[in-house]
Amino acid sequence: MRELLALLIPACAIGVFLYRSAGLTSARATVASLALAFCLGIGFSSIVSTALIVIGVAPTSRAFVLVDLVLWAIVAVLGWLNTSSTPNFQLPSSNLSTPKRPQSLDWLAPTAFGLTAIVALISVIASSRAAPHGDWDAWAIWNQHARFLFRGGEGDAWRGFFSIVWSQPDYPLLLPASVARVWAYAGHESTLGPVVIAMVFGIACVTLVVTTIGGRHGWIAGALMLGATTFLAQVPSQCADVPLACFIVATLAVTFGDALRIPNPESRTPSLIAGATGAMAAWTKNEGVVFVLLMLLIAVIVVVRRRDGRQFLWSIAGAAPILIVVVGFKLALAPSSGLVEGQSLAVILTRLMDPARHLTVLGLMAQHAMRWSAPFAFAVFPIVSLVAAWMGVRFGGVVRVMAIVLGLMLASYYVVYVTTPFDITWHVTTSVDRLLVQLWPALVLTVFLGLQSSVPSPGWTED
Amino acid sequence: MSYTLFAVRFSLARIAAVIVVVWALVSVIAAARYAIMRGSDPVAALETEFRSLSHALPPSGPVGFLRYDIDDDRADRVMTYYVAQYTFAPRVVEKRTDLEFVIVVPDAVHAGVDDRLAGFMPIATSKEGYSVYQRRAQ
Numbered sequence: 001m002r003e004l005l006a007l008l009i010p011a012c013a014i015g016v017f018l019y020r021s022a023g024l025t026s027a028r029a030t031v032a033s034l035a036l037a038f039c040l041g042i043g044f045s046s047i048v049s050t051a052l053i054v055i056g057v058a059p060t061s062r063a064f065v066l067v068d069l070v071l072w073a074i075v076a077v078l079g080w081l082n083t084s085s086t087p088n089f090q091l092p093s094s095n096l097s098t099p100k101r102p103q104s105l106d107w108l109a110p111t112a113f114g115l116t117a118i119v120a121l122i123s124v125i126a127s128s129r130a131a132p133h134g135d136w137d138a139w140a141i142w143n144q145h146a147r148f149l150f151r152g153g154e155g156d157a158w159r160g161f162f163s164i165v166w167s168q169p170d171y172p173l174l175l176p177a178s179v180a181r182v183w184a185y186a187g188h189e190s191t192l193g194p195v196v197i198a199m200v201f202g203i204a205c206v207t208l209v210v211t212t213i214g215g216r217h218g219w220i221a222g223a224l225m226l227g228a229t230t231f232l233a234q235v236p237s238q239c240a241d242v243p244l245a246c247f248i249v250a251t252l253a254v255t256f257g258d259a260l261r262i263p264n265p266e267s268r269t270p271s272l273i274a275g276a277t278g279a280m281a282a283w284t285k286n287e288g289v290v291f292v293l294l295m296l297l298i299a300v301i302v303v304v305r306r307r308d309g310r311q312f313l314w315s316i317a318g319a320a321p322i323l324i325v326v327v328g329f330k331l332a333l334a335p336s337s338g339l340v341e342g343q344s345l346a347v348i349l350t351r352l353m354d355p356a357r358h359l360t361v362l363g364l365m366a367q368h369a370m371r372w373s374a375p376f377a378f379a380v381f382p383i384v385s386l387v388a389a390w391m392g393v394r395f396g397g398v399v400r401v402m403a404i405v406l407g408l409m410l411a412s413y414y415v416v417y418v419t420t421p422f423d424i425t426w427h428v429t430t431s432v433d434r435l436l437v438q439l440w441p442a443l444v445l446t447v448f449l450g451l452q453s454s455v456p457s458p459g460w461t462e463d
Numbered sequence: 464m465s466y467t468l469f470a471v472r473f474s475l476a477r478i479a480a481v482i483v484v485v486w487a488l489v490s491v492i493a494a495a496r497y498a499i500m501r502g503s504d505p506v507a508a509l510e511t512e513f514r515s516l517s518h519a520l521p522p523s524g525p526v527g528f529l530r531y532d533i534d535d536d537r538a539d540r541v542m543t544y545y546v547a548q549y550t551f552a553p554r555v556v557e558k559r560t561d562l563e564f565v566i567v568v569p570d571a572v573h574a575g576v577d578d579r580l581a582g583f584m585p586i587a588t589s590k591e592g593y594s595v596y597q598r599r600a601q
Contacts, residue, residue: 131501
């Protein structure tokens with residue numbers, strides 16, 4: 001249970017900050033902010049843990065937990081002292097939600113989602129019991145790095161994994177440092193630690209989509225997310241793909257989906273939070289760097305079009321501390337990525353010009369996308385992607401922007417595959433399913449936000 | 464678009480929603496069934512074997528690993544090596560034998576005398592025959 005306590009402490013501290021600064025107006029916004037608090041709590045505490053290990057405070061020492069506790073207590077106090085920029089802001093009465101006449105089948109969607117979620121949870125727990133160390137990449141990369149940080153934290157032995165080329169030593173430390181921190185609180189290494197972290201991210205992912213969309217649409221979106229068994233199987237895998245998916249969907253939900261439902265449109269909180277979650281994506285996995293750059297590009301375009309950079313600056317304020325850590329890690333600690341090691345511009349261009357490589361990558365990606373979540377789904381990812389693309393074209397606005405972001409993410413994965421120095425077939429077949437998992441929650445969010453913008457009422461009927 | 468059948472009004476959106484929800488429920492039930500029926504994890508068993516050898520190794524630094532002469536890159540053999548690294552962290556397990564300690568997997572040793580282990584002696588062995596060899600003092 002100490003593992004859970006380790007996650008609760010930063011979540012509560014950030015929860016206090018969100019509660020005080022966002023002025024949460026509904027149960028839905030409160031649940032969404034709880035999910036955000038857990039994700040950001042894990043993210044920020046991993047940065048604190050990494051800093052402590054780098055300066056020589058071992059996770060096995062009492063000082064580690066003590067410093068961590070004191071820091072989070074300070075954050076909670078500062079969060080409590082922090083007040084909303086406009087605490088008494090009220091929505092115009094016409095915008096306040098009016099009580100909706102209950103319909104006889106209102107209970108169906110939440111019940112169906114509830115059943116799906118319970119069975120999904122059973123599946124995740126059973127998988128975690130069957131494979132307590134997680135999937136291949138979990139024990140070969142993420143939990144292995146966590147063991148280096150936890151066991152070798154007293155001296156410099158933790159740096160050992162930087163020399164293990166096959167264990168992706170350049171990957172950021174959000175997940176390994178979080179696992180090491182949870183073990184520090186538990187007082188020993190336990191397989192429960194990474195399992196709890198994996199489950200928190202999985203639950204947060206679904207919660208963010210369900211609460212951002214809201215109503216019956218939200219419940220159905222949640223069921224659709226969980227019904228994709230490749231996504232569901234990745235939750236207990238203890239790899240970084242679901243955490244990355246969580247930070248991607250959190251950023252999009254806060255930026256475009258009004259997840260926190262803050263009544264004051266001038267509030268700085270959503271921009272701060274979106275900046276932080278976006279940067280956390282980069283601190284989770286290298287693919288997150290692409291996402292941050294894309295979001296930055298979109299933010300710059302918005303600033304230029306609106307001629308108002310205030311929200312952009314708040315996003316930068318939320319992202320900057322984390323991005324500094326990511327850049328510091330990449331420049332000062334981690335070796336270069338296997339994907340860029342020894343690559344020259346000439347080699348990359350030659351590979352990009354090779355039609356055979358394009359055909360191979362396209363064929364393999366299409367094949368995997370069609371079979372994603374098989375045998376109970378066929379072409380679910382391509383179908384939902386096409387719907388998202390169609391909605392982006394049809395409805396424009398935030399749906400179009402979200403569809404463009406996800407399309408560009410997919411395109412970036414494609415370019416990396418075409419230019420990979422590794423065997424293409426091996427590289428694509430061993431990773432593309434997980435890359436699609438990273439985008440799945442955001443894709444579902446895009447489609448359902450599009451659906452909402454097409455339907456005037458909160459329901460899904462077309463009467 | 465909506466249709467009426469037996470006095471119940473159906474819309475395409477409602478039908479699509481029902482399909483999604485039923486499909487999701489069937490999928491997660493199948494996933495749960497698969498997860499419950501899943502066999503025991505080979506990583507956990509291998510980790511237990513290697514863990515019983517930890518005491519024989521120094522707390523950090525490089526440790527050798529005897530490579531397979533044939534099919535060293537076969538998936539199960541790669542897994543054994545990776546699990547060794549996972550278990551013995553923060554030691555760095557390297558596929559070489561010019562170090563003080565070498566981890567030896569039973570089926571990697573040549574039948575009879577293995578020249579690669581000349582000058583070494585076993586100092587710890589697990590239940591399934593995984594061993595740690597240490598270089599003999601000169």
